[in-house]
Amino acid sequence: MVPLGSTAPDFDLPSVEGHSVSMSxxxxxxxxxVAFLSNRCPYVVHIEKQFAAVAAEYRERGLxxxxxxxxxxxxxxxxxxxxxAEQARRAGFGFPYLVxxxxxxxxxxxxxxxxxxxxxxxxxxxxxxxxxxxxxxxxDHAVDGGSLRAAVDLVLAGEAVPQPHTPxxxxxxxxxxxxxxx
Numbered sequence: 001m002v003p004l005g006s007t008a009p010d011f012d013l014p015s016v017e018g019h020s021v022s023m024s025x026x027x028x029x030x031x032x033x034v035a036f037l038s039n040r041c042p043y044v045v046h047i048e049k050q051f052a053a054v055a056a057e058y059r060e061r062g063l064x065x066x067x068x069x070x071x072x073x074x075x076x077x078x079x080x081x082x083x084x085a086e087q088a089r090r091a092g093f094g095f096p097y098l099v100x101x102x103x104x105x106x107x108x109x110x111x112x113x114x115x116x117x118x119x120x121x122x123x124x125x126x127x128x129x130x131x132x133x134x135x136x137x138x139x140d141h142a143v144d145g146g147s148l149r150a151a152v153d154l155v156l157a158g159e160a161v162p163q164p165h166t167p168x169x170x171x172x173x174x175x176x177x178x179x180x181x182x
Contacts, residue, residue, distance in 0.1 A: 004125075005126060008124040017085070021096045030122045031064070031127075033063060033064070034119075035118075036111040037068065037069055039069070040076055048090075050145055058152050070173050072103070072175060081099050117148060
């Protein structure tokens, strides 16, 4: 796990709409959420509409959100850009959804699964790395974004997010053979 307080790694990646998006595009935001997502992961599909709603709600308060898919697509074609664009429409993503074909961005963030959420403060220091909420496919917990909401509220108030942070759970990132993190 990346230590809290770590600086957000830079990125410059193509979006599913075809334009380039970089860290500098979010320079004025008081908080930045970098979310590693996937179109094929049942854990992401389970939360995607509520995730989009939480991102939209907090955008009004200054949270910038970016989604990144780093999964290889030869063995997992449902994570190809055209299918990610369909997912963004289906779920109502109102934030850029980026394609990390080289998987270098996922490695830089030490992303391990989807969804994997990294919340940064105004100085782009890691304030929270954890789950969206307690809901999982098949359990009876509400999909409400409670864990992320609590963290974002604190970061936007300039406060630390108390530990421990409950890690994200989901599908592992599908690495290209030979490209797995060491």
